[in-house]
Amino acid sequence: MKKILWIVALAALPLWLSIAPAQAVEVERVISPGGIEAWLVQDNSNPVVSMRFAFRAGAEFDPVGKSGLANLAASTMDEGAGDLDSQAFQQILADQSISLSFSSGLDRFTGQLKTLTENLDQSVDLLRLALTQARFDAEPLTRLKSQIIAGIRADSEAPGKLAYNALFANLFAGHNYALDSDGSEESVAAITADDLRDFVKTRLARSNLIVGVVGDVTPKQVAVLLDQAFGDLPRDPAVKHGGDVTPQVSGRVQVIERDILQSTVVFGQAGLKRSDPDYYAALVMNHILGGGSFTSRLYTEVREKRGLAYSVSSSFYPLDHAGLLVGSTATENARVGETLDVIRAEWARMAAGEVSEQELTAAKNYISGSFPLTFTSTGAIARVLVAMQVHKLGIDYLNKRKSYINAVSLEDVKRVAARYLNPDRLDVVVVGKPVGIVPSP
Amino acid sequence: MAKIVRRLHIAVVAWAFVLVVSMGGGLAQAKVFDPKTFTLDNGMQVVVLPNRRAPVVLQMVWYKSGSADEARGKSGVAHLLEHLMFKGTSKHPNGEFSRTVAEYGGQENAFTSYDYTGYFQTVASDQLEMVMELEADRMTNLVLSAKDVETERAVVLEERNQRIETRPSARLREQANQKLYPKGHPYGRPIIGWRGELAALTREDALAYYKANYTPNNAILVIAGDVQVAEVKRLAQKYYAPIGAREMPARPSLLATGPIEGGETVLRDARVRQASWSENIIQPSLTNGPPMRVAALEILSEILGGGSTSRIYRALVIDQALAVSAGSYYDQSARGDGKFAFYGSPRPGVSLDQLADAVGGEARRMLSEGLKPNELAAIKKRMMADAVFSRDAMKAGAWTIGGALAAGHAIDDVEAWPERIQAVSEQDVLDALQAVLDEPRRITTRLLPQETPNTIQDGQGTGS
Numbered sequence: 056m057k058k059i060l061w062i063v064a065l066a067a068l069p070l071w072l073s074i075a076p077a078q079a080v081e082v083e084r085v086i087s088p089g090g091i092e093a094w095l096v097q098d099n100s101n102p103v104v105s106m107r108f109a110f111r112a113g114a115e116f117d118p119v120g121k122s123g124l125a126n127l128a129a130s131t132m133d134e135g136a137g138d139l140d141s142q143a144f145q146q147i148l149a150d151q152s153i154s155l156s157f158s159s160g161l162d163r164f165t166g167q168l169k170t171l172t173e174n175l176d177q178s179v180d181l182l183r184l185a186l187t188q189a190r191f192d193a194e195p196l197t198r199l200k201s202q203i204i205a206g207i208r209a210d211s212e213a214p215g216k217l218a219y220n221a222l223f224a225n226l227f228a229g230h231n232y233a234l235d236s237d238g239s240e241e242s243v244a245a246i247t248a249d250d251l252r253d254f255v256k257t258r259l260a261r262s263n264l265i266v267g268v269v270g271d272v273t274p275k276q277v278a279v280l281l282d283q284a285f286g287d288l289p290r291d292p293a294v295k296h297g298g299d300v301t302p303q304v305s306g307r308v309q310v311i312e313r314d315i316l317q318s319t320v321v322f323g324q325a326g327l328k329r330s331d332p333d334y335y336a337a338l339v340m341n342h343i344l345g346g347g348s349f350t351s352r353l354y355t356e357v358r359e360k361r362g363l364a365y366s367v368s369s370s371f372y373p374l375d376h377a378g379l380l381v382g383s384t385a386t387e388n389a390r391v392g393e394t395l396d397v398i399r400a401e402w403a404r405m406a407a408g409e410v411s412e413q414e415l416t417a418a419k420n421y422i423s424g425s426f427p428l429t430f431t432s433t434g435a436i437a438r439v440l441v442a443m444q445v446h447k448l449g450i451d452y453l454n455k456r457k458s459y460i461n462a463v464s465l466e467d468v469k470r471v472a473a474r475y476l477n478p479d480r481l482d483v484v485v486v487g488k489p490v491g492i493v494p495s496p
Numbered sequence: 497m498a499k500i501v502r503r504l505h506i507a508v509v510a511w512a513f514v515l516v517v518s519m520g521g522g523l524a525q526a527k528v529f530d531p532k533t534f535t536l537d538n539g540m541q542v543v544v545l546p547n548r549r550a551p552v553v554l555q556m557v558w559y560k561s562g563s564a565d566e567a568r569g570k571s572g573v574a575h576l577l578e579h580l581m582f583k584g585t586s587k588h589p590n591g592e593f594s595r596t597v598a599e600y601g602g603q604e605n606a607f608t609s610y611d612y613t614g615y616f617q618t619v620a621s622d623q624l625e626m627v628m629e630l631e632a633d634r635m636t637n638l639v640l641s642a643k644d645v646e647t648e649r650a651v652v653l654e655e656r657n658q659r660i661e662t663r664p665s666a667r668l669r670e671q672a673n674q675k676l677y678p679k680g681h682p683y684g685r686p687i688i689g690w691r692g693e694l695a696a697l698t699r700e701d702a703l704a705y706y707k708a709n710y711t712p713n714n715a716i717l718v719i720a721g722d723v724q725v726a727e728v729k730r731l732a733q734k735y736y737a738p739i740g741a742r743e744m745p746a747r748p749s750l751l752a753t754g755p756i757e758g759g760e761t762v763l764r765d766a767r768v769r770q771a772s773w774s775e776n777i778i779q780p781s782l783t784n785g786p787p788m789r790v791a792a793l794e795i796l797s798e799i800l801g802g803g804s805t806s807r808i809y810r811a812l813v814i815d816q817a818l819a820v821s822a823g824s825y826y827d828q829s830a831r832g833d834g835k836f837a838f839y840g841s842p843r844p845g846v847s848l849d850q851l852a853d854a855v856g857g858e859a860r861r862m863l864s865e866g867l868k869p870n871e872l873a874a875i876k877k878r879m880m881a882d883a884v885f886s887r888d889a890m891k892a893g894a895w896t897i898g899g900a901l902a903a904g905h906a907i908d909d910v911e912a913w914p915e916r917i918q919a920v921s922e923q924d925v926l927d928a929l930q931a932v933l934d935e936p937r938r939i940t941t942r943l944l945p946q947e948t949p950n951t952i953q954d955g956q957g958t959g960s
Contacts, residue, residue, distance in 0.1 A: 100549050101887050142805075142814065149805040150874055152881035171881060198813060198820075201843050205770050205820040209841075212767035214662055313767070317657035348598040349582075350591075359591065362650030365658050385658050417599050424601015428618045430550045431721075431890035 080430065082440065082450050085274045087281035093266035094440040094450065095277050098433060102172040104270035105433035107441045108285075112164035112258035114236035115375070116294045121246050122231070123238015125164050127203060128254045129157035134195035136184035141195040144181070153178045155185065161236050162375040163445070164258065169434060172271045179280045186259060187287045191248040204240050214319035214486040215383070217311055221484045222321050222381070225309065226302040232374065257293035261285060267440025269433040299376045301325070306480040307495040318487030319385045320395065326371045326378035326475060329446045335459045336467035337371055337475065342418040343468070344405050344476075345369030345382055347425075350417070352401045357384060363394045380475055392491020399478040406476035408469040415465050423457045528883075528911040529893040532725045536732060538741040539713030541901065544728045545720040545893040553624045553721035556616040556894050557631050558902040560716070561709035563689075564610045564682035564750055564831070570701050572689015574709075575608040576645075576652055577702045581615065582606075583644045585637035593630050600626065608687055611750075611831040612902035613709075618891075621722040625731055632735035635710055638703075645699040653695060656688050665772070668763040668943050675761060676776055676835075676939040678754040683832055711742040716901045720894035747904075750832030751784055752937070760940035768945045770820075773848040774839040775855070778937040779826065781834030782905050790828045791916035792928040793836060797826035798875050799867070799925065800859065801838065808838070811858045818846045818854050831903040836932050848942050863929050867922050879917055 083095045117124045133148070133155055135141035148155055154169040155178065170178040210216045220235055227233035238246075264285060268277050302325045327337055338346075345353035345368050357367040369382030386394045429435050443452050485492065532544040563574045584590050597604050602619035604627075617627040660666045670686050677684035688694070717736060719728045782790055801808040801824025812819040822840035838859075840851045886892045900910050 098549070101884065103885060103888050105888075142810070145805055149803065149878060152878055152885070154885075169885070171884065194814065198817070202820045205841060205843075209770035209772075211769050315767075316661045317654065319662070348603075349594045350598045358651055360647070362647035363654070365651055365655035385662075386654060387657065417595070421598045421601050424599075424620060425603055426601065427550055427620060428552050428601070428603055431552060432888045434888070 080436065080453055082443075082453065083274055084450055085268075085277045085281070087278045087286075089282040089286045091261055091264070091266070091281040091285050093268050093277055093281055094444060095267075095272070095274060096269045096436050096440065097272065097274075098269055098436075099271050101433075102271050103433055104168075104170055104172055104175055104178075104268065104272045105437045106168040106266065106268045107165065107434070107437040108167075108264060108266045109163045109165040109441050109445060110259050110265075110292075111162065111263040111296070111375070112254075112292065112294070113160050113162045114234065115162055115231050115297065116258060117231060117234070117236075117238075118250075120242055121238075121250055122234040122242040123203065123236070124246055124250055124254055125159035125258075126237050127199065127243060127246050128251050129159045129164065130199045130203060131191055131196055131251060132157055132185045132189040132255075134199065135190040135192050136181075137188040137190075139184070140190065141192060144184075147177075147181065151177060153181065155181060157185075159236060161232055165441070167434065167437075175272065175276070175280070179284045182284045183287065186255075186285070189251070189255060191251045193248075196248055196251075200243055200246070203237065203243050207235075207237055207240055207243070212313070214313065214315065214317075214385070215321070217313075218319050218321040218383070218484045218486045221309060221311060221486075222323050222482060225307065225482060225484070226304065226323060226379070227300060227377070228303060230297075230300045230376075232300065232377065256289075260289045260292040262291045264288070265441055265444040267437040267444070269437040269440065297376060302377055302379060304480055304482050305495075306482065308483045308492060309485070310489060310492070310494040311484065311486045312488060313486055315487050316387060317385050318388050318391045318485050318489045319383070320391060320483065320485050320489075321381065321383045322369075322398070322481050322483045323379055323381040324475065324477065324481055326380035327373065328375075328378045329373040331373075331378070333467070333471050333474075334371075334373075336463045336471045338422060339415065339418045339460065339463045340405070340410075340468045340471050340475075341369055341371055341380070342422060343410060343414050344401065344472075346418075348421055352405070353382070353384075353398060356397050356401055357394060361393075361397065363390055363397065367398075388488045389490045391485060391487070391489035395483065395492060399481065402476050402478040402481065405472045406478065408473065410465065410468055410472070412465060415463070415468060419460050419463065423460050426456070528913060529897055530911075531893065531897055531907060533907060534729065536712065536737045538737060538739060540715050540717060540732075540736055540739075542717045542728065542732050542736075543719070543894075543897050543901070543907075544723065544725045545718070545897070546723060546725065547720060547890050547893070548722050549890060551621045551722050552618060552890065553621040553719065553723050554616060554618050554891055554894050555624065555627050555631060556614055556718040556720075556898050557635070558612050558614045558716040558718065558898045559709055560612055560714050560747075560902050560904070562609045562612045563685070563687040565709060565747070566682070566705065568680070569693060570697065570705070571685045572652065572687075572694035573697050573701050573705045574613055575688055576649060576694070576697055577705050578606050578608045578613050578615075579648045579652060580640055580644060580702055581634055581638060583638070583640060583648070585633050585639055587633055587637065588630060589639065593634065596630065597627065602627065610683055610687060611904075612899070614898065614902070616894075624719070624723060624727075628731050628735045632739060635712065635715065635736075636739055638706060638710075640699050640702060642699050645697075645702060649695070649697060652688065653691070656691060656694065659688065660686065664763055664765040664768050665943055668761060668941050671763065672761040672776065672939050672941045675757040675759065676778065676937070677752050678756050681752055682750065683752070683830075707742075709744075711744065712736060712739045713741040714744050716898060718894045718898045721890055750830075752778065752833050756937050756939075758937065758939055760942060762942045762944065764944045764946055766946040768943055770841060771848060771945060772839065772841040772943045773851055774837055774941045775852065776939050776941070777836045777932055777935050779834045779836040779932060779935065781828050781830045781832065782900075782909055783831055783833075783903075785828070785834065787909075787912070787916055788920065788924060789928060789931075790834070791913075792920050792924040793826045793834070793932070794828065795872070795875055795879070795917065795920050796925050796928045796932070797824045797836065798879065799871060800824045800862065800929075807862060808840075808855060808858050812840060812851070812854050816854060817843060819843060819851055822851070822855060829899060829903055829905075848944075852940070859929060859933060863926060863933070866926065872920070872922055872925065876917055876920075880914060883914065
């Protein structure tokens with residue numbers, strides 16, 4: 056469900072990125088002797104250090120027929136490295152209570168390390184081994200492939216998974232974004248240890264690395280650990296980025312028939328990238344339409360007024376090479392037509408510019424005010440530090456974000472609504488036995 | 497999927513992962529959360545957990561009533577009421593609660609469990625008074641229209657569809673719980689309610705449950721984060737203390753007595769493409785277990801099946817390559833009985849019987865061979881470290897203390913956790929394992945694809 060979880064993560068992202076002026080978090084730039092940069096927030100309240108890092112090395116680069124390679128690498132790099140076989144490596148992590156893991160999405164390959172301060176040196180050494188000397192031995196490779204394939208099988212009939220995979224397949228036909236970043240049963244089975252070694256060699260490099268560190272650690276210590284962990288990586292990756300891809304939105308309605316009581320409905324349209332100057336206006340507009348809190352128009356109209364669904368929401372989903380606006384809901388089969396009519400009506404109302412100053416103010420207050428609420432663990436703050444660097448938001452972003460939100464005007468909201476919302480060209484995928492809709496030919 | 501998780505069920509707060517220990521003075525002097533607590537004249541207990549990392553505060557109100565307190569035939573009403581609590585009062589009508597919280601940037605949600613129901617908001621610390629006023633108001637002043645109830649019932653039916661009907665594994669769990677507890681026991685019915693009973697719930701049913709259970713002497717207020725105890729006291733006096741107490745009947749025991757159906761529950765579904773197995777065994781909880789037995793069961797579940805260095809994972813997933821996943825867990829937090837469980841999912845070509853036999857074999861091997869040198873010490877060290885990490889998250893203390901009190905346990909039950917864990921001996925762990933293996937109250941579940949005649953054999957008990 057990586058793709059879908061990703062959407063949740065991104066939808067929540069704006070909520071982290073702001074800070075109360077009263078107790079500003081101080082972000083420091085640390086550059087190691089070897090030239091590796093990290094952003095750091097010192098926090099001595101507990102003897103704990105969290106590090107997060109990201110490479111531009113996600114499923115985008117998975118070779119044809121080997122989709123899921125980055126995801127399998129994420130699962131196997133901590134299963135034996137250097138002189139330590141899988142069990143020895145995992146036993147040290149467990150005995151020392153070191154949390155080290157990797158994960159991969161469409162665009163990025165990420166990692167997290169969390170440790171008691173007293174084990175920081177050992178943790179960083181294990182990270183270095185995993186990044187540069189992963190063994191990919193036969194036993195863990197076979198085991199992890201079987202686990203991933205079992206996960207793909209277990210999820211293969213989950214309505215949300217089926218629906219999102221179909222939506223992405225339609226929107227991005229011919230591009231890696233069309234494929235589940237976990238891979239398929241066949242593609243995962245086809246991946247070899249050499250493919251994984253090739254992944255490490257060609258994709259992980261210092262120039263596409265971003266690091267955030269939070270916790271009980273000094274800038275001096277961070278400078279040393281950066282070279283220790285990442286200094287052995289090559290300077291540049293061998294893989295080259297592709298160009299942008301335009302989502303092929305056509306207003307098609309696809310039904311995947313399944314004999315279940317409830318239909319899961321996902322819908323999508325072209326959106327914008329994170330770097331777009333209209334990003335904040337779009338964020339505010341979507342908050343009113345179908346965003347995070349329990350006050351959106353979709354929530355009010357679909358759930359509160361009509362009882363059509365338990366969940367309904369929409370969110371912008373910015374990728375490196377494309378932007379999307381996606382949403383989902385689930386309703387009993389007999390009411391799918393009615394539910395989609397309500398959603399399209401809200402799409403149309405917003406597109407026509409029907410939005411009030413009061414809604415604008417409430418949305419801006421929420422997006423700014425909910426901001427410090429998740430700065431309550433070192434890992435959460437480290438994740439924000441990585442996001443700030445990935446999207447080139449500036450080291451003072453935490454202090455500036457509120458002003459970006461406040462600058463959004465009613466005219467901005469109307470403009471982005473008119474530009475991005477087109478009720479007649481909403482791509483829809485329904486999984487279930489829906490009534491009241493006509494699938495496209 | 498990208499869904500709103502408002503009004504969700506929270507199954508269990510696993511104490512072992514949310515405990516906070518002060519390591520400053522060494523393990524022997526470990527403190528846990530060190531909460532400040534006092535009780536208002538109307539009987540409402542207040543717990544304060546100051547934590548100044550961020551200018552943020554969390555309010556939780558826990559009612560010591562959940563789905564277990566529903567009248568016969570009214571399953572789902574506790575959870576339906578939880579949804580309805582967002583509708584409004586005469587002072588704050590028409591969904592104003594959520595609108596106000598959102599306008600101040602606050603985040604909120606609610607949950608229903610067997611044993612309790614809870615509501616919480618996270619806000620900037622200067623907004624604490626706002627959410628305390630709102631939460632106190634809806635403790636007694638809820639206004640419901642028949643239309644509200646009708647619409648929200650439809651929402652909850654869709655929630656049931658989403659959580660249970662479209663998920664074979666959830667349907668299997670629902671069926672298995674009926675057989676694990678005696679006929680009519682509240683833990684044997686789903687928190688969200690049986691479909692037929694849920695569909696028939698009325699405004700009067702919801703209000704009856706509200707009047708019977710939503711009273712300050714049945715509630716716990718927990719405030720965590722950037723606050724002073726004195727300020728919480730002042731605000732609690734102002735908003736919660738004026739609410740009059742209502743007499744509550746003594747709560748019936750939830751400890752299961754009487755025979756259970758047991759055996760096994762099998763669910764075959766065309767939508768299942770990966771088989772799985774579990775064995776669920778009644779064991780003591782903190783309510784009825786000697787504290788040292790409970791601690792020993794916690795350690796047992798870690799050694800046997802907690803994560804990728806555990807005995808079961810090593811044997812089944814790595815060495816014998818029978819399973820893609822396998823392990824064990826233990827829930828000690830319930831107001832009624834606790835539960836110990838084994839679970840696993842096979843590799844291709846392996847039957848669930850083979851899997852179950854191998855899990856049982858590992859358990860029996862541990863019983864006959866005892867623990868390895870240092871095995872117990874390593875697990876204890878890890879559990880103590882987990883406790884340190886949990887301090888990293890501001891909310892952990894509120895969830896743990898709130899959940900313990902709401903299930904009828906004492907703050908001391910939580911505070912003494914590190915001492916109990918440290919005191920567990922090898923013999924304690926083996927005795928606990930013997931008890932798990934000997935316990936006759938158990939149910940096996942098997943989730944299977946529609947047909948895979950070559951790999952799956954039915955019918956045999958698992959004997960683990």
